[in-house]
């Protein structure tokens with residue numbers, strides 16, 4: 001299928017009958033099975049919040065590199081201890097970005113105090129609009145996973161406790177909220193070239209490793225997904241829609257029913273902002289194919305934390321050991 005479905009999730013986020021919620025949940029499942037992506041409307045996020053978020057993101061990236069450097073992770077600012085959560089410059093992989101962790105992470109937790117890379121607190125002050133947007137992403141994420149749970153004959157809250165472990169003595173969700181800025185590139189060289197079609201790219205062809213990604217692409221498109229016949233399909237701009245895609249973790253969890261699909265971003269002449277929220281499972285969550293997904297398990301059980309560290313090490317912007325410096 002090459003058309004990316006547009007799904008109105010309003011019944012999931014308002015009071016509506018169980019049947020209506022189930023019908024929307026099924027539409028989400030079908031999209032994630034057939035395409036791996038959908039455009040989500042009816043999410044209930046105030047349009048003004050997106051506008052404020054874009055202003056906030058632009059304000060951040062418009063700062064001088066010295067100012068942004070203050071929030072850079074250790075690799076680019078040795079006086080900062082964070083390896084993972086913070087700013088990375090465009091010299092590494094074409095785009096620059098700011099990776100933010102949960103503003104609600106349990107700061108007393110042993111892993112947070114120890115400085116575990118996945119459990120780092122933000123050095124960039126995350127308040128106001130950024131926290132409001134985080135709250136919205138978290139609200140929607142839980143509803144999407146409840147939708148998935150329903151279609152696999154599970155209690156709707158099945159995944160809730162596997163995504164945020166604070167109630168079980170953990171530090172909280174490992175999810176990442178990222179601001180991506182693709183500068184106006186002029187004649188600069190692409191970060192990579194499409195493997196099949198030679199398309200110049202500003203974000204390489206990849207799968208997301210997380211559970212789900214919820215992405216806001218602001219006004220400028222360029223995101224493409226690979227269809228089953230290996231051709232590349234544009235993800236069009238639908239105003240104030242959020243692009244949702246299945247990550248490799250959810251693919252494993254659903255025994256391959258929901259598909260993670262390769263995607264990339266074309267190299268454009270104009271600047272571009274994209275704002276993904278990577279929904280992650282808690283560190284010690286076992287990812288074991290759901291028995292209700294049917295069929296013999298196609299994947300070995302894994303523990304989320306070590307799995308995602310290994311997965312992220314494939315991305316240039318996460319190769320942060322000093323000896324791998326690019």
Ligand SMILES: O=C(O)CCC(=O)C(=O)O
Pocket residue numbers: 180203208215217223263264265274276
């Ligand atoms: O910038 C985009 O639209 C997509 C970025 C992306 O795929 C990612 O950060 O995983």
Ligand SMILES: [Fe+2]
Pocket residue numbers: 206207208213263
């Ligand atoms: Fe991605």
